Amino acid sequence: MGMMVSAARVKLSDVARDAGVSAATVSRAIAQPGLLSPDTLARVRASAQRLGYLPDGAARALASGRSMTIGAIVPTLDSAIFARALQAMQATLAQAGYLLLVASHEASPAAETQAVRALLGRGVDGLMLVGAERAPETTALLRTSGLPVVLTWCGDGHFTAVTIDNAMAGRLAAQHLISLGHRRIGMIVGHLQFNDRQRARLTGARMALEEAGLSLPDSLVVEQALTLAGGRAGCAMLLDLDDRPTALIGGIDLFAIGCLEEAHARGMAVPDDLSVVGIDGLDMSAHVSPGLTTVHVPTGRIGNLAAQTLIAMVAHRPVERETLLPVELVVRRSSQAHTGP
Amino acid sequence: MGMMVSAARVKLSDVARDAGVSAATVSRAIAQPGLLSPDTLARVRASAQRLGYLPDGAARALASGRSMTIGAIVPTLDSAIFARALQAMQATLAQAGYLLLVASHEASPAAETQAVRALLGRGVDGLMLVGAERAPETTALLRTSGLPVVLTWCGDGHFTAVTIDNAMAGRLAAQHLISLGHRRIGMIVGHLQFNDRQRARLTGARMALEEAGLSLPDSLVVEQALTLAGGRAGCAMLLDLDDRPTALIGGIDLFAIGCLEEAHARGMAVPDDLSVVGIDGLDMSAHVSPGLTTVHVPTGRIGNLAAQTLIAMVAHRPVERETLLPVELVVRRSSQAHTGP
DNA sequence: ACGTTGACTGAAAGCGCTTTCATCAGAAGG
């Protein structure tokens, strides 16, 4: 009744006393209501409700060994791709009563190790990671912890993974351009260090070129920070070449959109003077002009499936070692047949 | 040595035994190393290192009452704005040893209540929320919990907040267009229900118009989902009006970019046939063509400051009740003087 | 009528750590 500076938090024993039952019963009312008689259950629930009882997660986690929390470590949250995947994960997890604990490593293996340690320490029930490449120390940490782990985008053959065929994505982009008659194709990729997705996409594109009797020399590949500005800068470098490419592949859509801007700024017409293809399939890509031809990646699905897989693993249900999601070429207006020499 | 299916996790007592000290000493070695003799500290650290000891977060949280975890509840992670703010928060928090627990509510007050309950239950040490409008139940939950809370984008005069002047943002956008001679201005906003940021931006724009002897009738305001497609659709509706506006304000940059696309698709030139102004200042907005005139919002700073404020509150350090960050009009090519009748 | 079964419920032992509180050298002071 009176005002309290800070009312002591209602705890399980308070509810038990109020409802005239034991602590065990209250605990069961929350975790396994089926075990209680309807009468008791109702009484406990009424008390809990009235007192505004909120179970203490730390205590539950300590006693039960489960935190109902899943961790996710991504390169950065500030990316349309990871943001979408995490949103999808979060939504799926929330339905199962899980919460998402996130960390980012900004392309630093050491920071990733740190993050893994931090999340492991927090007692997450499962962990989502991006890519298969990481510090050996991190892998060791993960293995000895025995924690459910799901890798995304790329798998490593050991941990469970929800992946796409990044090489195939690169290949599709390149093949599309080759089939349009392009012979001199450039590619802008993210920094290859600690980014197996970009490496695979590059390799895939390169292989497609080679299979067609063409090549993707290092002089036509530029590494850039994964931003729109990076894409523009990369495009500028490639277009400044003496023997400039007639088509460009962006290792991510953002790069390709940057190319569109740069070409526009130079008064070059896309696709007339330059064809551009991206990889990712951002929403934005359908709306830029000209519409961006891109290899669509089911980003949201990756997040959903990663979450589902993790939930299944926590529950000791069997899961696929590796789920490979399909990528698909979406042709829009930014690419067209090469005319001229 | 031998293979174990699942080695029991190393616990504090194991380290204590190994180092020949008490559990209390090991605990102190982690939390308050200054209290130990250099010799003991080194010994404990060596043991911990060798055994690969990782403190159990749940146990620490239970015993100490602090989880070293901060919660954040946003409308969605799948938005350049919130993704950036969260990335900034996460980065700042990580430096202080905190982890970010995220949840999203997809514009549902009930879902937000749920999320608050879930995060409160997880024992977060502080909570970041977006906007000032929410279910009374949520506010009550927050108040009685006594948890450090920081509101972002909008404040409510009660909870600590890191805000921007959304009305001013709307006003700046409108005033800019008015000063260019536009008299008939339309606006696309997000669904006003449970979105005080959009409401404030609309109100600000409307007031600016009225102060100039003009008006922003409901017929020139359209509510859309906060996506690029929503922007296009909204633009289409406004341009289909008999007496179409000569300028459009996007409640978020994404809307404005959608307008650019829609105008382009209709063969209308921006800014010649239509001026467009956004609010947010996305990176993308500087790169679309024509470059988007927008009211820049320091999104990353909001995240940083929210994190810093929360950390300070947890440490019982004094903080500003409300930190108001400046918004600024950035004029680019999408807006120009109105010519003609 | 009496052992059985099954459905509920309670007692109590922790989960792994933090944190008083107490202890005990040795240093400093008288």
Add this chain to the structure above:
DNA sequence: CCTTCTGATGAAAGCGCTTTCAGTCAACGT
């Protein structure tokens, strides 16, 4: 040489919950 500190460490009591392990009691079968 004894008291008074100070600094370093240990003992032990929880933190709030889950989860065996028992126990109670009514219904059931024979």
